[in-house]
Amino acid sequence: MAGAGISTPSGIPDFRSPGSGLYSNLQQYNIPYPEAIFELEFFFHNPKPFFTLAKELYPGHYRPNVTHYFLRLLHDKELLLRLYTQNIDGLERASGIPASKLVEAHGSFASATCTVCRRSFPGEDLWADVMADRVPCCPVCTGVVKPDIVFFGEPLPSRFLLHLADFPMADLLLILGTSLEVEPFASLSEMVQKSVPRLLINRDLVGPFAWHPRSRDVAQLGDVVHGVERLVDLLGWTQEMQDLIQRETGKLDGQDR
Numbered sequence: 001m002a003g004a005g006i007s008t009p010s011g012i013p014d015f016r017s018p019g020s021g022l023y024s025n026l027q028q029y030n031i032p033y034p035e036a037i038f039e040l041e042f043f044f045h046n047p048k049p050f051f052t053l054a055k056e057l058y059p060g061h062y063r064p065n066v067t068h069y070f071l072r073l074l075h076d077k078e079l080l081l082r083l084y085t086q087n088i089d090g091l092e093r094a095s096g097i098p099a100s101k102l103v104e105a106h107g108s109f110a111s112a113t114c115t116v117c118r119r120s121f122p123g124e125d126l127w128a129d130v131m132a133d134r135v136p137c138c139p140v141c142t143g144v145v146k147p148d149i150v151f152f153g154e155p156l157p158s159r160f161l162l163h164l165a166d167f168p169m170a171d172l173l174l175i176l177g178t179s180l181e182v183e184p185f186a187s188l189s190e191m192v193q194k195s196v197p198r199l200l201i202n203r204d205l206v207g208p209f210a211w212h213p214r215s216r217d218v219a220q221l222g223d224v225v226h227g228v229e230r231l232v233d234l235l236g237w238t239q240e241m242q243d244l245i246q247r248e249t250g251k252l253d254g255q256d257r
C-alpha cells in the first residue's frame with residue numbers, strides 16, 4: 001500500500017505534511033478549503049485550480065525514486081502480489097511495474113472522461129491544453145473533459161475490488177508513505193490475516209499502527225528512502241537495486257533525449 005510519501009523524494013509534494021504538503025500550499029489556487037481541489041461540485045464551478053495542479057503533476061516531469069524501484073524489484077523477484085497506490089503521479093508505471101500488478105485506487109492521468117457526454121479519451125489528448133493552461137473541452141459536445149482521477153465522493157476504479165482476493169492471500173503487507181487518512185483505501189490495512197506481519201515505512205506512526213497495533217506490526221519511522229535502503233540492505237539486494245536503477249534511469253535518459 002503506497003501514498004504520496006513515496007513520491008516526495010522524487011520532488012512531488014505530498015498532501016498533509018505540515019508546511020510542504022499540497023494542502024498547506026493552495027493559497028495560489030483561490031479555493032475555499034484544500035480538499036475542494038478534488039471535489040466535483042467545486043470542479044464544475046471552477047475547473048482551473050485542478051488543472052493548474054494537474055499541470056504540475058502531469059506524468060513526464062518527475063522520475064521514480066528508490067522506493068518505486070524497490071517495489072519494481074519485488075515484482076521482478078515474483079514477490080509482489082499487487083501494489084495498491086493512492087498516487088496519481090504514475091511513477092509506479094514509470095518504474096516498470098506492469099499495469100496487471102497495479103491498483104491505482106485514486107485513478108490516474110492515463111485516461112480522461114467528458115463530464116457531459118461521458119466519452120473516454122487517452123490522457124495524452126489533454127496534455128497540450130493542460131500545459132497551455134486551457135481547460136480541455138470535448139471535441140464532440142464541448143463539455144469539460146476531466147482526467148480519470150477519483151474525486152472525493154466518486155466511486156473507486158473497479159480494479160480496487162481485487163483487494164477482496166488479494167489481501168486475504170497476502171503473507172506480508174508493506175505500507176509506505178501514507179497518512180492512512182482517506183477511506184476506503186486506509187481500511188485495506190486491516191484486511192490481511194491477523195497472523196500476517198505489517199511493515200510501515202513512514203515518517204510517523206499512522207492509522208492502526210498508532211491506534212491499535214497488532215503483535216506482528218513493525219514500524220520503520222523516518223525517511224522512506226532510508227527505510228527502504230535499510231530493508232534492501234538486510235535482504236542483501238543492494239547491488240541488484242543499484243543495477244536495476246542504473247538500467248532504468250538509462251532508459252529514461254534515452255526517452256528524454
Ligand code: APR
Pocket residue numbers: 002003004005006008009014015016017021038086087106177178179180181182201202203204206222223224225
Ligand atoms: N519519508 C517518509 N515519510 C514521508 C515522506 C518521506 N520522504 N514524505 C511524506 N511522508 C509521509 C508523511 O509524513 C505522511 O504521513 O507520508 C504521508 C503522506 O500522507 P498524505 O500527504 O496524507 O498523502 P496520502 O496518504 O497519500 O493521502 C491520501 O488523500 O487527498 C487525498 O487523494 C488524495 O491520495 C490522496 C489521499
